[in-house]
Amino acid sequence: MTQAPERQRQDEQLAGKALLFDYRQAANPVRSGLTEPIPYRCWGPELHSQGPTAVLPLDLSAELGVKGPATSPGLAAHFIRIAAEEGVRAAANATSSLFFVLSGSGVCRSRHSGGSDREILWQQGDLFVLPAGGTPLLEAHTNSALYWVHDAPLLDYLGVTPSAPRFQATHYDAAWLQAELLELANQPGSSNSNRISLLLANRDLPSTRTVTHVLWAMFGIVPAGSTQAPHRHQSVALDLIITCQPGVYTLVGTELNAEGDIRNPKRIDWQSGGAFITPPGHWHSHVNESGEPAWLLPIQDAGLQTYLRSLDIRFT
Template sequence: MEPIQAPSPTVPAGSSAPPHDWLSAGLYYDYRQAANPVRPGLTEPIRYHQWGAELHGQGPTAVLPLDLSGALGCEGPATSPGLAAHFLRLLPGEGLKAAAAATSSLFYVLRGAGTLERPADALGAPLSLSWARGDLFVLPAGADPLLHATEESVLYWVNDAPLLRYLGVLPAGPRFTAVHYPAARQEEALQHLLADPSAARSNRLSILLAHADLPATRTVSHTLWAMLGVVPDGAVQPPHRHQSVALDLIIDCDPGCYSLVGTELRADGTILNPTRIDWEPGGAFITPPGHWHSHGNESGRMARLLPIQDAGLHTHLRSLDIRFASGLGGEG
């Protein structure tokens, strides 16, 4: 249906500016044409994509965005409509700023060691941190942090700047305090889980990282969700799905680890016509929202992964809609 054409506006006497045209931007669509605009050529669907460890394996100190903004039809850098993922590569003795207008910035140290310094600004006090391999830390809105490497380092950085750009807003203040999850404490929590005999019946062998400031969502920030997960040798996890996008980082694995992803299930609860994504350590890939996914390990050794999702936001909106093929929820 074509928009109703507005009459030509008239300029009131004594006014130098034309009046606002209230009508010409209004459009009217048949419900059947507009109820689901997520389709190619309109609102582009989120598609599978994978990045190898060669992206950050060598080269100068640099921010390396995993930018799919062209395919998504949005301003970049963006890895999903609401999140931007990057690798940060730092040579010894060098530094860089992780600059983004974001409310949440999550960093995971794939390798190396160094420091973080963030100056005071109108949004908060100064921050200092020493980081090392396996550490994860999350920053709220504030000044751009300076990361300095004491040895060759690679960090995985995810922020919610694309969401703010879409909303046309800037952070007005921090929504949580900065938090550090040292590798040793992560490992302690994970080993405690693995020692629990009931954990073998769980859909995922994983530790969710949460923040004391966010008891309602139990997430690492008010927009971001983070999980330290393992897939034991010989395991094939039952499929599950959720409406948050997952930006998956493979921390450690040997050949033979993979994900199966698809939009439908067979009657037996396995994924129909799945796409297989083979893992490599230091690589990353996208699991689109609403797609069933299952992880498998035929490598002979336990594998580790770190999915980062916009599930904090979806939990607040009550739209996460996590489902399990077994029908048994998180214990299935």
């Protein structure tokens, strides 16, 4: 008989947050005012081309309704400007940090989980990835600009901090990347290809073939005069344009027409040193109407999506 008040008190405590929805009201909560859809957005090179040392988040957290800074639900992209002989901390509650050097040179210092120090010398065109921990310090030898993407928004959503590094710090040298990409471009058959790209991978992560277990990075050329057939994937792309001439753009939209072209596409014009978002599941096609090849570096959460078997990449 004494259980009844106990049971009532328990129900009041534990059931207070419980809710039920008609399936039709909650089956797809990705809509404005609820789980906000991921918008189109561009950022120009003027953000990092001049000014004092600063970390500049490409922050859409208010629009997405998530803790910031965040550029997509899972990732945060930034430009980092560092004046010569100055430094910035690039620490985040992240499992993966990727840096691409747009200009300049310097050194990245951080501390291993074991306590030893690590130094990565970087220069224009280099890319390097760091695992969890270490509180990296980026010191510039000359005026520098970097693109930095990490997965802290994903960890903040989960309410976790990393327990251990999942890969070793890895450096992709600019000269090596460029030589490998040019060799690929010069192979027989590449002249007919509208997609000449290298996927960056890590020997610690053989199954996903991605640059970290969460992040995916592609170093690619869109040849002059080419139009890529549309493709789509469930990963969000945080695209960095390394260099291009006017007349290069991406067409993006949610549907294809009967001819396999993107219906009512939005055009996103590329700028050297600029960045833009390709939302998940949207069809996109890169077009180069300039007379020069264009170089790009999309960063995605496709390591995670591949692990979850949810990438769903499709081509027309």
